[in-house]
Amino acid sequence: DATIMFGNHRDMTLLLQKPFSGDGAERRREAVEAAFATFPNLQVMASTARHPITQTHHRLSARVDLREDRHQTPEIEITDIIDRVGSGDAFAAGVLTGWLEGGDARKMAQLGLAMNALKHSLHGDWLRLPRAEVDSFTGNSGDVRR
Incomplete structure (x- = not known):
């Protein structure tokens, strides 16, 4: 079983051939709870x-979501x-970095969002920025500036 799922x-x-009720965050959490119940190693x-x-504005x-913690970032404009x-x-690289640094759900979500957002400003298929620039984008506190 996997430890981390991007989905x-x-x-x-x-995957589970099961619809989830509710709307928004409630439906997402219901699906996460089902995933944690089905896959015991999933963290x-x-x-x-x-x-x-538009094509250039998202x-x-x-x-x-962790078993005991979760964080949803505010929406940012790109x-x-x-x-x-x-x-x-x-x-994924941002989430994994936060996880390897022992971060909580908030840190993982914020680093993931920051690295995702920053990638949109570069040509090519990978993010080539030093960590200091990622930290600058997040204000070095894990908060993505809006």
């Missing part, structure tokens, strides 16, 4: 929610998008 309630619906479930406004938020390719990988 959301739609993925769990397909982290992480996902993003993207709302495209709203983005991140969510990380404008003047240069390249979306690799933004999901950047999100």
Whole structure:
């Protein structure tokens, strides 16, 4: 069994062949609870929610659920998008960095969102920024500036 899953309630619906009721955060948490019940080694479930406004303007938020903790970031605006390719990988790298640094759900979600958002400003399929720039984006507190 996996320890970390990058997916959301739609993925769990397909995986468990079970629909989840409710709306928004309640439906996502219900799916996470089902995942934790089904997969005993699963410790982290992480996902993003993207709302495209135009091709170069999106709203983005991140969510990380642990067995005993969870955090949903506020939605941020991403404008003047240069390249979306690799933004999901950047999100995963941020979540994994937060996890390896012993962070809680909030830190993992904030780092994932920051790295995802920053990737949109670069050409190519991977994020090539030093950690100091990521920390600067988050205000070095884990809070993504809005």
